[in-house]
Amino acid sequence: MNTSSIVADTEERAALREAVGRLVGKYGHEYFMEKAAKHEEPDELWADLGAAGFLGVHLSEAHGGGGGTMSDLAVVVEEASAQGCPLLMMVISPAICGTIIDRHGSHELKQRWLPGIADGSLKVAFAITEPDAGSNSHAITTTAHPDGDGWRLSGTKYWTSGIDQADAVLVVTRAPEAGPSGRHPLSLFVVPTDTPGLTWQHIPCALQQPEHQFTVFFDDVRVGRDALIGDEGNGLRQVFAGLNPERITAACISNGIALYALGKATQYARDRQVWSTPIGAHQGVAHPLAEAYINTQLSRLMTFRAGELFDAGADAAEASNVAKFASADSSLRTLDQAMQTHGGNGLALEYGLSDLWFVARMLKTAPVSREMVLNFVAQRSLGLPASY
Secondary structure: OOOOOOOOOOOHHHHHHHHHHHHOOOOHHHHHHHHHHHHOOOOHHHOOOOOOOOOOOOOOEEEEEEOOOOOHHHHHHHHHHHHOOOOHHHHHHHHHHHHHHHHHOOOHHHHHHHHHHOOOOOOOOEEEOOOOOOOOHHHOOEEEEEEEEEEEEEEEEEEEHHHHOOEEEEEEEEEEOOOOOOOOOOEEEEEEEOOEEEEEEEEOOOOOOOOOEEEEEEEEEEHHHHEEEEOOOEHHHHHHHHHHHHHHHHHHHHHHHHHHHHHHHHHHHHEEEEEEEEEEHOHHHHHHHHHHHHHHHHHHHHHHHHHHHOOOOOOHHHHHHHHHHHHHHHHHHHHHHHHHHHHHHOOOOOOOOHHHHHHHHHHHHHHOOOOHHHHHHHHHHOOOOOOO
């Protein structure tokens, strides 16, 4: 199946897609799931992606990146997922944290973290969600208390992915006092994971992936001026530099899973015969797969459109949210149809489909829920009254 058939890659991007597919294809879905089952990091794959320049393809050349675009990273994330390796840490470390540091970090922060993010030798987790704040970033309570020439961070974060394998965490905090608007100004910090007072607790969940989820505790974690990203109190604007890339690359994981599932299903439908006829000849099998393909391509088009808007410096929020919404829904339906095409074999782990179910399902809820996307579209796109 030609993954570039409708999403028209440039010559350079087509070469990038081919190179990523060739590299990740050497490892494949079985390798990925073996690592996930053992809760082991896919170190070999990650190192190879970094050495090839794929992890930092969008980061500035001055700090070890490839000098490319978010659309280039979108190709990398989608193609890795299409090879059966949906790496959530690609969304977190290069896309969210790398982009925020690259755009708003000090020269020292960029020198300290970006080369390692780009070559895969360093990973940075992202901590924004809290138990009582959910999607409302204005309601976070993790606080940065001024302390001499730095701050003490106190609070709890929730559903922080992969902090156990990260070298640092980019944490969103609030000021102790509210500003004139009644809201507490936000600030962002990069905190090494070996900093005293920083601990975490595993959240057992159904996801089968190398990155596990954690509740993270900041117990008077001391940070200096060098940990602050950009200007104190300007974190809301800074964090949004990472949220559109987050949505774009999350959509790419969904679309990659859909492409992977379609590849598996169509091959099975060609090979599997009942009464001397390939099951793919029957419209009851063929039409649902054709519809899944159509929806996948529509989702990919919106995703790469969002990437183009982001790269052009335009407002990519609407396109990024729509892409994330459409891709997550389409991916789950496509994976379900691929499993149905396999019949009972769709539930057998050896066929490499059912073990992706909860990853695909998770992407309907995270990194932003479909309900919050609908709120955004209703208010921002349609001009309807705000519900909150």
